[in-house]
Amino acid sequence: MNLKNLLIMAAMSVMTFGFAACSSDDDDDKDGMLYDDVNSEYNDYVSVCGIKWARGNLQHLGEDWRIADHQWEYFNYVDGNTGSSISQSSSQMDHFNWGVCGANALTTSSSVCAKNVSQDISGKMFTDEACTAETSDFAAALYGDIAYWATQGVWRLPTQAELQKLYNEASYQYGYYTTEDGKNVYGYLFTPPMKSGRVENTSARQITDEELVGGLFLPATGYRIYPGSTISKSGEVGYYWTSQYRSAGDNDYAYYLELQPTRIRWAGNASYYGRSVRPVKN
Known part of the structure; x- marks a missing residue:
């Protein structure tokens, strides 16, 4: 065997060994995870607990609907976590009443929301507020899943089971992401759980760009209580x-995940309040 062939064989052996070593490391990492969550900055979603979450909140800007460009982003985002009031309008909105879409999507009225609903509305649209008359016509829909309607079926609202899985199983870290304009945007970073157990940390620290690639960051966006444009406690x-x-009882409530500086909790309250939407996809 000549020298050239020997060199080729040696190079192939090194490449094979290197590939096997990388594969072994990857397998070890996956073996330690509760779910097969693999994330890349090139995906439009981040997988946590086996659920594909959008890399931004649902937003309405001008005449267009979109997923925010960044996980930390919300309109007129604030610096710090002491709670601020901000203003939004129908041309720049990312807090929505529950169960509305179509002509009702941008309402801030306390009387317009889905009411007395007896089914899960994820991925569904309706023409009535009780969500009994289902439609596949995006132009005719007035109630239902706002994320599904706004993205023409690409994204949808997370189900109660999906958000509960995140709440019950994902590791989480309270903290802030520092934007290019120097603001510290607070929220929670959720990361894929390990079989060895989850980490629950409410002591604030800085969240890095690398962590945003592999985790789900939900910013503390505040909420709208009263009709109008004011968002409280951003x-x-x-x-x-x-x-x-x-x-x-007589109230129209819906379930949501609530983020506070010292805790995360599962709750349900007024459907006519304006709250955030982080869509998911199948």
Whole structure:
């Protein structure tokens, strides 16, 4: 065998060994994870707990609907976590009443929301507020899943089970992402859980760009209580809708995930409040 062939064989052996070593490391990492969550900056989603979450909140800007460009982004985002009031309008909105779409999508009225709903509305649209008359016509829809309607079926609201899985199983870290304009945007970073157990940390620290690639960051966007344009407690708290109605006597409630500086909790309250939406996809 000549020298050239020997060199080729040696190079192939090194490449094979290197590939096997990398594969072994990857397999070890996956073996330690509760779910097969693999994330890349080139995906439009981040996988946590086996669920594909959008890399930004649902937003309406001008005449267009979109997923925010960044996970930390919300309109008129604030610096710090002491709680600030900000203003939004129908041309720049990312807090929505529950169960509305179509002509009702941008309402801030306390009387317009889905009511007395008896089914999960994720991925569904309706023409009535009780969500009984389902439609596949995006132009005719007035109630239902706002994320599904706004993205023409690409994204949808997370179900109660999906947000509960995130709440019950994902590791989380409270903290802030520092934007290019120097603001510290607070929220929670959720990361894929390990079989060895989850980490629950409410002591604030800085969240890095690398962590945003592999984790789900939900900013503390505040909420809208009263009709109008005022968003309260931005930077301090965040509320993220599910697709599940909550029956509560005479009130129209729906479930959401609530983020606070010292805790995360599962709750359900007024469907006519404006809250954030972080869509998911199948």
